[in-house]
Amino acid sequence: MSSELWPRVEALLSRVERPVRYIDTEWGAHHTPDAEHRSVLLYPDTYEVGQANQGLAILYERLNSTEGLGAERAYLPWLDMAAEMRTAGVPLFSLESCSPVAEFDLFGITLPYELTYTNVLEALDLAGIPLYASDRGETHPLVVGGGPCAYNPEPVARFFDAILIGEGEDAVAEIAGTHLDAKRAGLSRREVLERLAGIQGVYVPGLYRHSAGGVLEPVGSAPPVVTKRVLDDLGGHRPPVCPVVPYMDVVHDRFTVEVLRGCTRGCRFCQAGMVYRPVRERTADDIVRDAMEGLRCTGYDEVSLTSLSSTDHSQLEEVLRRLSSRLDGTGITISLPSLRVDAFSVSMARLASGGRKSGLTFAPEAGTQRLRDVVNKNVTEEDLIETVSRAFSAGWHRVKLYFMIGLPTETDEDIAGIGGLVHRVQRAARQAVPAADRGSVRIGVSVSTFVPKAHTPFQWEGQVPFDEILRRQEVLRSAMPRKGVDLSWHDAEVSFLEGVIARGGREVAGAIERAWRGGARFDAWSEQFDLSIWREAFAAADLDAQAIASHTYERDEQLPWGHISSGVSDRYLWLERDRAIAGTTTADCSFDGCTGCDACGTLGVDIMLGGESRGGR
Amino acid sequence: MAAGEFRLRVCYAKAGRARFLSHLEVMRALERSSRRAALPYAVTKGFNPHMKAAFGPALPVGTGGEREYFDVWLTQPVSAAEAFERLCGATPHDLGVIEARYVHEKEPSLTAAATVARYEVAVAGEGVTAELIEKALVTVVGEGRLEVEHKGKTKVFDLARSLPEEVRVRSCGPPVILEVTTRMGQEGSLRPDVLLNEALSRIPCGGAVMSVTRTDILIEEEGVLRRLL
Numbered sequence: 001m002s003s004e005l006w007p008r009v010e011a012l013l014s015r016v017e018r019p020v021r022y023i024d025t026e027w028g029a030h031h032t033p034d035a036e037h038r039s040v041l042l043y044p045d046t047y048e049v050g051q052a053n054q055g056l057a058i059l060y061e062r063l064n065s066t067e068g069l070g071a072e073r074a075y076l077p078w079l080d081m082a083a084e085m086r087t088a089g090v091p092l093f094s095l096e097s098c099s100p101v102a103e104f105d106l107f108g109i110t111l112p113y114e115l116t117y118t119n120v121l122e123a124l125d126l127a128g129i130p131l132y133a134s135d136r137g138e139t140h141p142l143v144v145g146g147g148p149c150a151y152n153p154e155p156v157a158r159f160f161d162a163i164l165i166g167e168g169e170d171a172v173a174e175i176a177g178t179h180l181d182a183k184r185a186g187l188s189r190r191e192v193l194e195r196l197a198g199i200q201g202v203y204v205p206g207l208y209r210h211s212a213g214g215v216l217e218p219v220g221s222a223p224p225v226v227t228k229r230v231l232d233d234l235g236g237h238r239p240p241v242c243p244v245v246p247y248m249d250v251v252h253d254r255f256t257v258e259v260l261r262g263c264t265r266g267c268r269f270c271q272a273g274m275v276y277r278p279v280r281e282r283t284a285d286d287i288v289r290d291a292m293e294g295l296r297c298t299g300y301d302e303v304s305l306t307s308l309s310s311t312d313h314s315q316l317e318e319v320l321r322r323l324s325s326r327l328d329g330t331g332i333t334i335s336l337p338s339l340r341v342d343a344f345s346v347s348m349a350r351l352a353s354g355g356r357k358s359g360l361t362f363a364p365e366a367g368t369q370r371l372r373d374v375v376n377k378n379v380t381e382e383d384l385i386e387t388v389s390r391a392f393s394a395g396w397h398r399v400k401l402y403f404m405i406g407l408p409t410e411t412d413e414d415i416a417g418i419g420g421l422v423h424r425v426q427r428a429a430r431q432a433v434p435a436a437d438r439g440s441v442r443i444g445v446s447v448s449t450f451v452p453k454a455h456t457p458f459q460w461e462g463q464v465p466f467d468e469i470l471r472r473q474e475v476l477r478s479a480m481p482r483k484g485v486d487l488s489w490h491d492a493e494v495s496f497l498e499g500v501i502a503r504g505g506r507e508v509a510g511a512i513e514r515a516w517r518g519g520a521r522f523d524a525w526s527e528q529f530d531l532s533i534w535r536e537a538f539a540a541a542d543l544d545a546q547a548i549a550s551h552t553y554e555r556d557e558q559l560p561w562g563h564i565s566s567g568v569s570d571r572y573l574w575l576e577r578d579r580a581i582a583g584t585t586t587a588d589c590s591f592d593g594c595t596g597c598d599a600c601g602t603l604g605v606d607i608m609l610g611g612e613s614r615g616g617r
Numbered sequence: 618m619a620a621g622e623f624r625l626r627v628c629y630a631k632a633g634r635a636r637f638l639s640h641l642e643v644m645r646a647l648e649r650s651s652r653r654a655a656l657p658y659a660v661t662k663g664f665n666p667h668m669k670a671a672f673g674p675a676l677p678v679g680t681g682g683e684r685e686y687f688d689v690w691l692t693q694p695v696s697a698a699e700a701f702e703r704l705c706g707a708t709p710h711d712l713g714v715i716e717a718r719y720v721h722e723k724e725p726s727l728t729a730a731a732t733v734a735r736y737e738v739a740v741a742g743e744g745v746t747a748e749l750i751e752k753a754l755v756t757v758v759g760e761g762r763l764e765v766e767h768k769g770k771t772k773v774f775d776l777a778r779s780l781p782e783e784v785r786v787r788s789c790g791p792p793v794i795l796e797v798t799t800r801m802g803q804e805g806s807l808r809p810d811v812l813l814n815e816a817l818s819r820i821p822c823g824g825a826v827m828s829v830t831r832t833d834i835l836i837e838e839e840g841v842l843r844r845l846l
Contacts, residue, residue, distance in 0.1 A: 010634075014679055019637040027649070027709050245649060247635075247642045299649030299707070301667065331660040331667045332652075356665060 005090060006098040012084040020248045021047035021075065024095040027245040028298065030060070033097045035070025037180035039063055039106040040094045040141075044119035045524065047075040051244070052252035054306070055147055056110055059172045061240035069176045072096040072104075073244070076119050079521060079528075082126060092126035101127040106179060107141040108172075109160075111149035114501035115494065115523040117156055121516040124159065131513060133161045133206055138189050142179060142196075150203075151228075151275050152454040152561040154216075155501050155508035157205035161193060165564055166201045166228030166275075167261075169237045174199050197222040201229025203564065210506075216563045227565040232605045234261055234280045241290055242297040254302035254335065255294040259287050259319070263308035264590045264607075267365070268376045268580050269407065271453035272308050274573075275566040277599040279590045283611040284315035288322045295332060303327075304335045311340045311348055312590070314610045320351040327354075341379045346390045359398035359444075360391050366407060367417030373583045374409050376576075381421060385428045392432035392441065400444035401425065405472050406464040406495075407450045409581065412475050418447070419479025426484055444486045447476060449495035451502050454561040455568065457576035462550035463499035466492060493531040497523070499549035500538075505560030508548070511541040567599035590614065622659050622669075623691045624724070625700055628716040628846050631682040635711035636830075640675035644687075646712055647672075651689055653707035656700060659690040673727040673834055673845070674734070674801055677808075682831040684715065686727055686845050694719070716846055725836075732802050733781055733835040733842055736809040740817070741792035742824025750793055750824075753816035754784050765811055772805050779807040781837070792827050 013019035032038070041059055043050025050056070056073070063071035072094035077085060085091070092101045101107055107129065109120055121131055124143070130136050133143065145156065146164035153163045164171050175196060182192040197204040198221070207222040218224055231237060239258055246253065262279040263272065282290075291303045303323070310316065323334055334352040339345040341362045349360055364384055365377045372379060388399055403418050422445055430438045449469050452458040464472070469492045480487055501508060514537035522528040538545040553559060555574060572595075579586060589595045590607055600606055607614035631643060638646070648668050651658055659669040669690040676682050691700075701717040708714050724730070740750060757763065763774045779800050788794035797809035810826045817824045835842040 013637055019678065020639070020642060023634040023637050025634045025709055025711055027646075027653075247638050247646050249641070249645070296653070296655070299651070299653035301648070301652065329660060 004098055005093045005100065008088060008090050009093060009098060012081065012088060012090065015084055016081045017078060018048075018248065021078065022081065022095070023247075024098070026247055028242050029073075029096055029244050030064040030071070031096050032064055032070030032072075033099075036068045037070070037106070037176050037183065038104050039069070039071045039108055039176055040074050040101050040104040041071055041108040041110070042074040042076070042101075042123055043110055043112070044076055044116040044123055045112075045522065046078055047246075048248050048250040050075050051246045051248070051250040052254075052256070053110065053112065054239075054256055054258060055168065057240050057243045059108065059168050061243070062169060062173055063176060066173045066177070068180055069173065071108075072099075074101055074123075076123050077126070082122070085126065091128050092123055102129055102141065104141045105183065106176060107143045109143065109145050110147035111145050111156065112147055113524060114149060114155075114498050115529075117501065117512050118516040118520040118523055120156060120159060121513060122521055125516075132158050134158070136161070136189070142189075142192065144175060148272070149502075151271065151564060151566060152502060153203060153205065153564065154505045154560045155512060157203075157506055158509045160205060161189075162196045163203045163205065164201055164229065165203055165226050166566075167231050168229070169231055171199065171201050171229045175202065194220065194222075201226065208563065213558070215558050216506075225563055225565050227602065228275065228567060230567070230603045230605055231261075231280070233608060234258070234282050235286060235608075235611065238286075239290055239294075241294040243294075245298045245300070252304070253300075254304050255291070255298050255300040256304045256306050257287055257291050257294065258282070258307060259305045259310050259313050259316070260307045263312065264588050265309065265312070265378065266376050266576075266586050266588060266595070268374070268457040268576055269365070269404065269450060269453070271456050274455050274568050274597075276308065277566070277568060277597065278603075278605055278607045279312075280605075280608040281313055281315075281610060284318045284322070287319050288326075291323055292326060301331060302333045302335060304337060305352075306337055309338055309340060310336050311338070311342075311345045316348055317351070320348060324351060324354060341383050341387050343387060343390055346387055346394060349391075350394055357394075357396045359400060360396055361400040361402065362387065363402035364421065365402065365404055366410075366414060367403065367419070367421050368414045370583060371407060371410060371414040371417075373585050374580045375407055376580070376585050378585055378588075381424070384421070385424060388425050389428045389432040392429045397433070397437070397440050398442045398444065399425075399429070400446060403445065403447050404450045405447060405476060406469055408452075408458055408461050410464075410472075412472075415472055415475045416479040418445075418476055419481065422485060423481045426481060441484055442486060443484060444488070445480065446488050446490070447473075448490035449492055451495060451499045453502055454559070454564075455566045455573070457573045457580055459559065459573060460553040460555070460577065462552040463496070463503065465546060465550050466496045469495070491526065491529070494526075494529060496545075496549060497531065497534055500545045503551070503560070504548045507541075507543060511537045511543055511545075514540050565602070567603040569598040569602070572597045621692065623694045624688055624720050624722055625656075625691055625697065626686060626688050626718055626720045626846055627704060627714060628684050628686055629708070629712055629714045631676060631685055631712060633711035635709065636681035637678060639678050640672070643676075643685075643712065644670075644672050646709065647687055650704060650708040650712070650714075654700070654703035656689065656703065657691050657693040657695060659692050671727055673731055674806070676831055680829045680831065684833045684844075685831070686731075686834060688720070688727060718846055720846075727845070730836045731834040731845060732800055732837050734799055734801055734806070734831055735833045735835065736797045736799070737787065737830045737832050738795045738797055738809050738813055739790075739792040739827040739829075740795065740813055740824050741790065741827050742817075742822060744822035745791070745793060745817075745820065745824035747786045747789045747793045749820050749822075750795065750813070750816055751784075751786065753819040754812075756819055757812070757816050763807070763812065763815060774805060774807050781842070784812075796832075
């Protein structure tokens, strides 16, 4: 690679905050400047936000361990650094070789969250790469997206040459390998894209056109529906045990073992619970082996057992017992990021914590049993009270409860019900601790606004309008006990914008571009977020943002993400929607019978528990 | 020290790109190195058990160090040579480990003991010469006291106390390289760039401090300076 930018980057570092974001040289970084095919993987936010992202760590590891392929990392420079770079004419650079991003073969960008989309454009612009795929020429890198937000790719589809839907372990090597072969054969960009469209899970937006009826249809041989890529067995794919160990104090600064993928509890609002199906566990032996090897290789003092619902792992207790006995006396801790609302979870948290009791988090989601049944959150008030009582008698002094407002069928009674439930939780918590400690009991309550997501039973529902959300927040505020409760909100303006982007189609791209041109950056940072820029952008793009967020789709109406499949059928999702409105719950197929979501059959995979196939197909 | 613990003192550099690290980042990185090296480190007692280690005085972001120190307490007396080898293999290049030796538990702590720091300061600018800087320094030092504004507060340094040795010219440059030795401690630690900037403000041609490197940290015992290892 020709231009090493480090001396020019270094000259800027004395003038910016946190220069550690830009220096590379961390333990575990791979330097593969001579690979025949080179990718640079970007997290579209700052280093400290993106460094610990597991998805990118997996892709980085996979590409760097594949013959002929290499990968480097890039993050979006903070505002001060971006300004310095523009003044000095320094383009967006990779960390490892400090090369211009525009010189790589492939520019991979993960899509973790709708409010990073202006950062995607900022990254492309800093790199000197045209924002729209249709404006790119033969010399530009292939810009490939992926990650959680790819399940509704349309708002950003025009910015990407290709987008991977689903799991990247194998697909990333296949995409880069196909690109390498095409490079050797001297194929044109168009020919490369046509080949990529033939890879399972790859969506090439430029090969689709809107028909007269508003349906996105493929041109040529691209598939009419792109079905997500999925691994049949996590056991065959070890997590990276020697990942990059940052110098900086980053978000999730610990070693991580993904203990299982997928969750079939079936919460109807939860996109992850639908799109990561089926459940595939790693075995206890693999988890313990990888945790110990990862700790040895990284030197971290904490290992986190992650997944959508780690307490659902069939061998969790065994894993925790084995790990805590091996880590005894080392000062190394084990953390469990997500807890179910039950007694088992509290005892697992006790096992993991090794005496440290910082706080526990539970998510009842709704304030009344009626609404919890609607969303299929199979938790009763009794479960919650008992769980919290156990936690406080076991020595915790703080719990945090997550709720949502704006769920389908919600009434003011449901909202006021959150206040009542919190009050009863607080009373139970106080009763569970010695009288002298009652003053130290704290209940955190975090309330977010529901965004109906693609590929969920609520995908057809419109988001509750912005003004109505403000009114409902007032209802909640007046119903909430004041003493001993720390109430926090997810900003309603932010939720509104999330709704517009999450529910929008290809037309939203123009507004994202205008917002970026209007100065929107780091929208996920509350002090940077400015809805007025976005309102102007939507107006200039001639779009009614509220109508996009709040539109309720008919069953036979074309959804903007209708050409993308997570494997779970719309037939099933609609059935679940009907059950929701009827207040009927659905069981978890990992423990009870198959519920007929069609994921296993469509994807050709099975539920894997404790190393054995559960035969969901 | 609890009975059966062994105090290993490690000398390392904060060089190259690592000079952009904060003190906290250096500490965390070296603790992780110690765990990767599988040193049999002692763990503190109490509610939040962690590696028993202690670090020398902080360096600011952007300033390098040639001989920085930390102590780590071990539960088994691994030979110092082996501990050194293992640390070398487990530490990022720019935080290179230079030496590791056991020190007596009676040896004062790194923060209490290290009262003098030696720096190398590079100064450059049009018309700036070693001679001009030396002259300006004589004037500043001759005034006896230096007022420094820091975070809205004014600190006054007694230069006779803060400068145990005269500033020496190491290279006439450009850039001009100066060796500055200053006292650190609770009464304040005079930063060499502050002293040099004051001297440069007395020279009509505007020079600037290009880089600061702490070359060593010293103990002062009965008027004699000695190394920590």
